[in-house]
Amino acid sequence: MPAATAYALNGHGDLPYLRIPGPTAAWNVRARALITQVVADAGVAQARDGALFIATSCQDGGAAEHAQCDMDFHALSRRIGDWLDWCGPVFLVSSACTSSMQALLSAAEWLRAGHATQALVLGLELDNQLTLPGFAALQLLSSGGSKPFALRRDGLVLGEAVAALRLSTEQVAPWQLRGGANVVDGTQPTSASVSAVVQMYQRALAASGLSTLDVDLIKVQAAGSPGNDAVEAQGIRAAFAGVPALVSLKPLIGHCMGASGAAEIALLLECIERDYWPRYSDAVDPALRVQLATQAPRQLRYVLAAILGFGGIHTAAVLERSPS
Secondary structure (H helix, E strand, O other): HHHHOOOOOOOOOOOOEEOOOOOOOOOHHHHHHHHOOOHOOOOHHOOOOOOOEEEEOOOOOOHHOOOOOOOHHHHHHHHHHHOOOOOOOOEOEEEEEEEHHHHHHHHHHHHHOOOHHHHHHEEEEOOOHHHHHHHHHHOOOOOOOOOOOHHHHHHHOOOOOOHHHHOOOOOOOOEEEEEEEEOOOOOOOOOOOOHHHHHHHHHHHHHHHHHHOOOOEEEEEEEEOOOHHHHHHHHHHHHOOOOEEEEHHHHOOOOOHHHHHHHHHOOOHHHHHOOOOOOOOOOOHHHHHHOOOOOOOOOOOEEEEEEOOOOOEEEEEEEOOOOO
């Protein structure tokens, strides 16, 4: 829930940053504590023979900065597997901001192919000395806060996250992963494109056997970027004749890069189950011709969750609520 994060200046001037509260420690010590806690809370002790999909964009860069590791994908995978006493195969997915969304779709395919009956997607994005200054150098960060689709939006707010999503073919859960899609527009290395947004939604719905009329809610990216928010809104209007209810979670946890997909899906489902809904303090830009929902839709069966990232990557998943 929102109380799990808090603004911290973090030694980077006046740029807001959403840090996981708690004592700081060496990167490996802190990462191990957070990962083991999250996995324990997810109740996956019986899933350790399944597949583990680790999703991150910065890997263990915070540890590498202090000469605690060599930023080796295989070494990080082995380390996290050892921390969790994982018995099954371990994969690492790193595709910038869409990492954990792509890991989720990959895990679903792994189960669908019969390679396992359980899988865990672990989104991991922790503080380091490169990411925040790097985004600042690109002039992509807000000076005050996340303002999704807002008239006064002025950039991103970054955040930390460790999140786990468990998939199973053996148990009936409150929510099912119906399908998804990944679309890459290589002409847009740092931003979204309208045509790719449209294709992402169309392909995700086709893979799920649904139409645009079936969608009750879209969890949008809407990170507060002046350009990307406008492109995303235009893509949504082009893909949906009647735009469904929209929600952005960026004001609650920031943009958690590679962990965003897992963290935002976990947070959204928790918000729905606990009857909590985000509030937005800034008015939506009327030029975008979209609105953010002020409450959860009364009928809520199908949810589209989207993450847009660097490299022109656009990834979406369709979630279905099981009948009560």
